[in-house]
Amino acid sequence: MMTPFQNSFFNRENQMSEQIVPAELSKKIADLYQRMEEAYDRVAQQLDFSCQGCPDNCCDSYFQHHTYIEWAYLWDGVMALPEERRQELLTRAKKYVEECAAVIARDERPQAMCPLIDNSLCSLYAHRLMICRMHGVPSAMTRPDGQVMRFPGCFRCQELVGDRESLPTVERTDFYRELVALEVAFLGPRRNLLPKVKMTLAEMLVQGPPRLP
Numbered sequence: 001m002m003t004p005f006q007n008s009f010f011n012r013e014n015q016m017s018e019q020i021v022p023a024e025l026s027k028k029i030a031d032l033y034q035r036m037e038e039a040y041d042r043v044a045q046q047l048d049f050s051c052q053g054c055p056d057n058c059c060d061s062y063f064q065h066h067t068y069i070e071w072a073y074l075w076d077g078v079m080a081l082p083e084e085r086r087q088e089l090l091t092r093a094k095k096y097v098e099e100c101a102a103v104i105a106r107d108e109r110p111q112a113m114c115p116l117i118d119n120s121l122c123s124l125y126a127h128r129l130m131i132c133r134m135h136g137v138p139s140a141m142t143r144p145d146g147q148v149m150r151f152p153g154c155f156r157c158q159e160l161v162g163d164r165e166s167l168p169t170v171e172r173t174d175f176y177r178e179l180v181a182l183e184v185a186f187l188g189p190r191r192n193l194l195p196k197v198k199m200t201l202a203e204m205l206v207q208g209p210p211r212l213p
């Protein structure tokens with residue numbers, strides 16, 4: 001028997017056979033993601049830092065994402081999966097959303113493994129979102145009001161660098177600007193009609209691809 005969730009997903013699937021992000025923008029976001037990854041790798045290399053051997057897996061952290069284009073690009077990855085695999089991930093995502101809702105209702109911060117994790121690896125690595133690509137090494141971002149925000153990296157990286165004063169850092173600002181520009185190009189005038197995105201990856205899966213007017 002089909003659950004209402006499965007039913008809504010199948011309906012969407014029937015409507016959606018094509019790539020959601022137009023080809024030109026898809027190429028641009030893939031390129032941006034690639035450059036984020038390279039910037040991260042450069043800093044990691046300079047620090048001699050890697051996730052290998054880490055006893056933790058930060059994919060169980062609770063965090064949200066904020067752009068329609070990343071949501072849609074994630075779904076382009078989901079739609080390319082064989083149906084059975086897709087269903088498996090969506091079922092996990094639904095469970096994740098329910099479990100987190102119960103924890104939030106107790107006024108606590110959820111900690112649950114991302115539904116895309118398999119054997120400690122991301123199932124949609126090429127489509128993982130920006131925040132997934134930034135976490136680990138030190139990074140910084142200048143906000144539009146000029147305030148600089150610094151992110152010290154994960155606990156293991158902080159242990160590694162100790163109290164070193166000068167650290168290589170991933171500069172996020174230009175990446176964020178580019179992502180916003182892609183979001184604007186993706187949404188066009190629809191941008192003003194849509195609510196702001198503030199969703200976990202699991203919620204993006206459960207809701208299906210973004211419905212754009």
Ligand code: SF4
Binds near residue numbers: 050057135136154155
């Ligand atoms: S980013 Fe840090 S905490 Fe997360 S898996 Fe890598 S080493 Fe471990």
Ligand code: SF4
Binds near residue numbers: 058059060121129132
């Ligand atoms: S999308 Fe991939 S990298 Fe990001 S939290 Fe999930 S499993 Fe980890």
